[in-house]
Amino acid sequence: MEEPGTVVIIARPGSDWSSSLEVLSERYAYRVVLAGSAAEALTTLSSIHVDLAIAEDNENESGGLDFLAGLRVSHPDIIRVYVTPKSGSMLEQTLAKAAIFQFLLKPLDAAQLGLVVERALETRELARRHRILSREFKISGGALMFAERKTALFRPESQRFEKLVYVSEQMAEMCDLARQAAQTELPILIQGETGTGKELLARAIHYNSLRRGSPLLVQNCGGMPDELLQSELFGHKRGAFTGAISDRLGLFRAADGGTVFLDEISEVSPSFQVSLLRFLQEGEVKPLGSDKVLHCDVRIIAASNRPLKALVERREFRQDLYFRLKGFEFEVPPLRARPNDIAPLAEFFAAKHADALGRKILGVSASVIDKLSNGEFPGNVRELENEIRRMVALARDGEYLTTRNMSPALLAAAPRERPGAGGFQPEGVTLKDQVESLEKQIVGRALARNHWNQSRAATELGLSRVGLANKIKRYNLVPSG
Structure with missing residues (x-):
């Protein structure tokens, strides 16, 4: 699925970008993110894939230009467009040093800006295709001239969902569903091992949702005592506990209209689970030390590196909270799968x-x-x-x-086992018997690699839990030892 171009505009306080936003969003169907400062823009760049950045300055200012010059080093692939009230040879020399694609003079013409952005992204796409073709021919030629050097192979273009990069079918299916889930208001539960990219998926969902113009705030729930976590999320009044020297708004109220990402949700205590369940049901926030109940509109995206369903079965996590969190449930597969x-x-x-x-x-x-x-x-x-x-x-x-x-x-890593080689030996006489013997070996080794964790083995094999259970029963597989 091809994503629309993403444009970030760093606007000065008091600037009116309404006409430009309408042209870029409605006429050209670009995704436009408006940032009120360079810091806010950098946060956006760290969360989503951005194609083009626009910054503006007034007379005798250079903050916008400085920001674009910095992007030349930190994000060289992002096209840079500058909006300024001044012109002249000195400006052109300055723009050349910052490698600005184009500059536009104030007062800004929205139609002209739309055309510049369209041409800039077309130029970027042509340059990308040229690099791919040049690389393919260069590597092919190099392989003939320098047979002793093993160079990189030309590979098909990978897919992207914001900062998630992949070619595998498992990730493609997950990201396609995540794009659809982003357009809803349902809570999201993301599970997977540490380091698989759960937070990247959460950020991608937020920035592809209708809430992308509001904040995305992140809270890691691991290892935090209830009182501190309650204060971080629900806020507190001055004097509510020792050290509370001033009022605290809390993440839920600070993110009103936006999204809160709760990482390591499996680590919260049973008592805090009750508070979180109440918030999910009613949207109620009661700061520590306050008798007043407030309401706010926040979408929750939760993540866990431990399977919550197993914790529910062991009565370590509330079943009602689990069902509340899993409006959509995603399992990010490990890299080895x-x-x-x-x-x-x-x-x-x-x-x-x-x-x-x-x-x-x-x-x-x-x-x-x-x-x-x-x-x-x-x-x-x-x-x-x-x-x-x-x-x-x-x-x-x-x-x-x-x-x-x-x-x-x-x-020193040993070669990865592949079906039909490196230890997989078919058994039986007929084709059917040999195929089934290979399937039995593949399923058995996947279960052994995952220590008989059936959820992980099923994910690795691209099966459902029920499908894996049927194969275990069919081939009479049992844990060794």
Whole structure:
């Protein structure tokens, strides 16, 4: 699914962008995010994929231009457009240093701005396609001229859902559903191992929802005592407890009209679960030390690295709260269950950190991709990113990332098992018998890798829990030992 172009406008206080917003949003169908400051714009850039940034200045000001100049280093792929009341040779020299795509003079003409943005994004897309074709031919030629060097292979373009990068079918299906869920007002529950990208998915959902113009606030619930968590989310009155020297608004009221992301929701105490359930049911907020009950409109996105259904079965998590949270439920698969995503992620992180460190990296060699594909990555995508960041830091300008700079643990990883090779031996005479014997081995090894956690094994195999249970019964599989 192709996403519309995203435009961020850094507007000065008191500026009227209503006509431009209407043209960009309605006529061109771009997603437009209005930021009131450079800090707010940077927060947006860290949360969503942005194609073009527009900043403005008044006479004798340069804050907007300085921001765009900074983007040239921190986000070089973002196209930069400048709005200013002045012109002249000095301005043109300044704009050249900041690599501005185009500047427009005030008073701003909304139709002209729309045309500039359209042409800028067309130019960006043509440049992207040119890079892909140039890279394909360059690598093909290099392979003939330098047979001893194993260079990176040309790969199909990866898909993106904001900051989530993937090619695997599991992630594509999940992100397609997440796009649909974003348009609703239902709460969202995201589960998955640490480092899989649960917060990135939560941010993508918020910025693709009707609430994207309101705040997204984040609270990690892990390891926090009830009183402190109550204060952080519901707020408190001065003197409500020792150290409460002033009133606190609380995240729920601060995010009114927006979204609150509650990470590690599985760690909250039973008593706090009651408070959270009350909020989800009625939207009621009662600050600590106050007798007044307030109401606010907040969408909750919760995340857990432990399966809440299992906690409910063990009576460690309230069933009614679980059902309230799972308006939509997502399980982000671990990286080892989607090895096809390793290559595009590695290339994405290499480009990202090469830009951040000011390094010129030509790409990721095929030998590195092979070694990375063998890794188990218990830390998932976060661990992969740390590995690539380290390799970029050790690499020299103008070279590919090679196995020379890989960590010893990944270099020593044994090749990943693949169906039909490396230990999978079909049994039986007929084709049907041999196929079933291979399926039995694949399912059994997936269960063993996941320590017989059927939810994780089912996710890895692309099956439902019921489908996996049927295969376990059919092949009489039992835990070893």
